[in-house]
Amino acid sequence: MHYFEQHKSTEKAILVHCVFKSLEFADNQNDLDEFALLATSADAVILDTITGVMNKPNAKLFIGTGKADEIAQRVAQLEADIVLFNHTLTPSQERNLEKHLKCKVIDRMGLILDIFARRARTYEGKLQVELAQLTHLSSRLVRGYAHLGQQKGGIGLRGPGETQLETDRRLLQVRVNQLKDKLSKVKQTRQIGRAKRTKSSTPTISLVGYTNAGKSTLFNALTGESIYSADQLFATLDPTLRQLDWQGVGKVVLADTVGFVQNLPHELVESFHATLEETLEADLLLHIIDSSSDNRLEQIEAVNAVLSEIKAQAPILSVYNKIDKTKETPAIYYDNTIPSRVYISAHQKLGFDELKRAVQELLVGHLSQFTLTLPYDAGQFKNTLHELGVIEGHGFDDTGHEVLTIRLAKDKLKELLGKYHLNPFDVLPPHEASAFLPVLEEFEKVEIKSNEDDLDPFYL
Incomplete structure (x- = not known):
C-alpha cells in the first residue's frame, strides 16, 4: 500500500508566500525565489504567485x-491543480484550505519530500525517503477518509472511518519499524566500510553544502565520474563515494552528499542520518558555497545549522565555487597558518591546484620545500613522490645522483623515509636530516652505548 502519492508531473500551481510583521526577513525575495526553484524542481508549472503580510x-x-x-478566486480563474505554501502547515490547516480552495494543498515540507521521492535512485535512498514521508504523513492520515463516515469514536459514533483509520495507522507504524530496521542494517554496512578505510589509513573527504552549490560538478571534475548533476535543487540524494589519488596525500575517499536547504524538514535530517554519517565520520569537510548567490550568507548559516545538528566535528574548508560567474581569481586564504577559504570554479576547473594544496595542508600538515639527493636504489621512493604529485624540480649532482625539489609536509616525508628504509643523512642535507630521526622502527630500538662520545651521530 502506498501511503504517500507524488503529485503528477507538470501540475499547474499557484505559490503562496506570506511575510509576518513580527519576524525579520533578511531577504524576502531570495526566500521566494528559492521556493519557486523548489516548485520547478518538482515539475510544477507556476501560474501565479500570491504574497501577503500578516501579523500571525x-x-x-x-x-x-x-x-x-x-486565492480561491485565482484557482478557479486559472484552473490550478495545486496550491503550494512556502510555510509549514498543520494537518488541519491543510484540510481546511483544501475544502476552501477546492484543490490540493501542499506545504513546503511536503514539496521537499516530493522532490526527494523523485530523485532517490538507490535502495538506501528510497528507504530514507519513504521513512521521511511516512513520518510526515502519520499525522495526516485522516485527510483521506472523509468518505468513510464519522471520524470520532464514542457510543453511536463508531463507524468504518475510525476502523479504517486505526488499521492504517497500525500498518503505517509497522512499515516505519521495518524501514528503521533496514536502515539500521545499511548503517552497519557503512560502519564496516568506514572501519576498513580507517584501518588502511585512507582519509575521507566529504563534500557538503547548500543544494545547487555545485558539489556534484566538483565531484565529477575531481574523480572523472559522470554522476548526475544539474542546475536544480536536490539533484543529488544518494551518497556517492570514490577513491582517488590526491596530490601530496595519496589515496583518499571523496564522498558526494545530499544538499541542504533552509528550514530543512527535521524528518529528512532524521531519515538521512545514515547518509549524513559519511559527513559525521569524515576527516575533512569541503563546504561548497555558491559564491554567485546573493543569498550565500543565509545558505552558509543553513548548512552550519545542519552540521551542528548532526554534531559534525571534522575540520571545514570553505570552497567558494562558481567564480567564473563572479569574475574572482583562484586563491587560498589562511586563518593564521591554516587554510580556511579557497576560490574555485568546478565548471571551468579553475583553482584546482589551490584546492589540492589547501586539502594537502589540512590533511598532512604545513607544506615545506625539501631538496632530496636520491640513492641509486631509491626507485620506489621516487615513484611514490611522482604519484603524490609533489615534485617541483629535478636534476643531477656531480656524482650522478638524482636531485629532486619537492613540496611536502614534514611528517609525510618522514613517513615515506621510514616506509622505504632510507637513511635521512643519505637523502637530506645534514642540517635538516637530524630532524627526521628516528624514521625506522629498528632505529628506535637501538641500544644506546654508555659512553656518549662513542655514539654514532646517525642514531642521535
Whole structure:
C-alpha cells in the first residue's frame, strides 16, 4: 500500500508566500525565489504567485479568510491543480484550505519530500525517503477518509472511518519499524566500510553544502565520474563515494552528499542520518558555497545549522565555487597558518591546484620545500613522490645522483623515509636530516652505548 502519492508531473500551481510583521526577513525575495526553484524542481508549472503580510498565522486556515478567498478566486480563474505554501502547515490547516480552495494543498515540507521521492535512485535512498514521508504523513492520515463516515469514536459514533483509520495507522507504524530496521542494517554496512578505510589509513573527504552549490560538478571534475548533476535543487540524494589519488596525500575517499536547504524538514535530517554519517565520520569537510548567490550568507548559516545538528566535528574548508560567474581569481586564504577559504570554479576547473594544496595542508600538515639527493636504489621512493604529485624540480649532482625539489609536509616525508628504509643523512642535507630521526622502527630500538662520545651521530 502506498501511503504517500507524488503529485503528477507538470501540475499547474499557484505559490503562496506570506511575510509576518513580527519576524525579520533578511531577504524576502531570495526566500521566494528559492521556493519557486523548489516548485520547478518538482515539475510544477507556476501560474501565479500570491504574497501577503500578516501579523500571525490563522489557526484555521493559516492565512486570513480574505486572502483565502483571493486565492480561491485565482484557482478557479486559472484552473490550478495545486496550491503550494512556502510555510509549514498543520494537518488541519491543510484540510481546511483544501475544502476552501477546492484543490490540493501542499506545504513546503511536503514539496521537499516530493522532490526527494523523485530523485532517490538507490535502495538506501528510497528507504530514507519513504521513512521521511511516512513520518510526515502519520499525522495526516485522516485527510483521506472523509468518505468513510464519522471520524470520532464514542457510543453511536463508531463507524468504518475510525476502523479504517486505526488499521492504517497500525500498518503505517509497522512499515516505519521495518524501514528503521533496514536502515539500521545499511548503517552497519557503512560502519564496516568506514572501519576498513580507517584501518588502511585512507582519509575521507566529504563534500557538503547548500543544494545547487555545485558539489556534484566538483565531484565529477575531481574523480572523472559522470554522476548526475544539474542546475536544480536536490539533484543529488544518494551518497556517492570514490577513491582517488590526491596530490601530496595519496589515496583518499571523496564522498558526494545530499544538499541542504533552509528550514530543512527535521524528518529528512532524521531519515538521512545514515547518509549524513559519511559527513559525521569524515576527516575533512569541503563546504561548497555558491559564491554567485546573493543569498550565500543565509545558505552558509543553513548548512552550519545542519552540521551542528548532526554534531559534525571534522575540520571545514570553505570552497567558494562558481567564480567564473563572479569574475574572482583562484586563491587560498589562511586563518593564521591554516587554510580556511579557497576560490574555485568546478565548471571551468579553475583553482584546482589551490584546492589540492589547501586539502594537502589540512590533511598532512604545513607544506615545506625539501631538496632530496636520491640513492641509486631509491626507485620506489621516487615513484611514490611522482604519484603524490609533489615534485617541483629535478636534476643531477656531480656524482650522478638524482636531485629532486619537492613540496611536502614534514611528517609525510618522514613517513615515506621510514616506509622505504632510507637513511635521512643519505637523502637530506645534514642540517635538516637530524630532524627526521628516528624514521625506522629498528632505529628506535637501538641500544644506546654508555659512553656518549662513542655514539654514532646517525642514531642521535
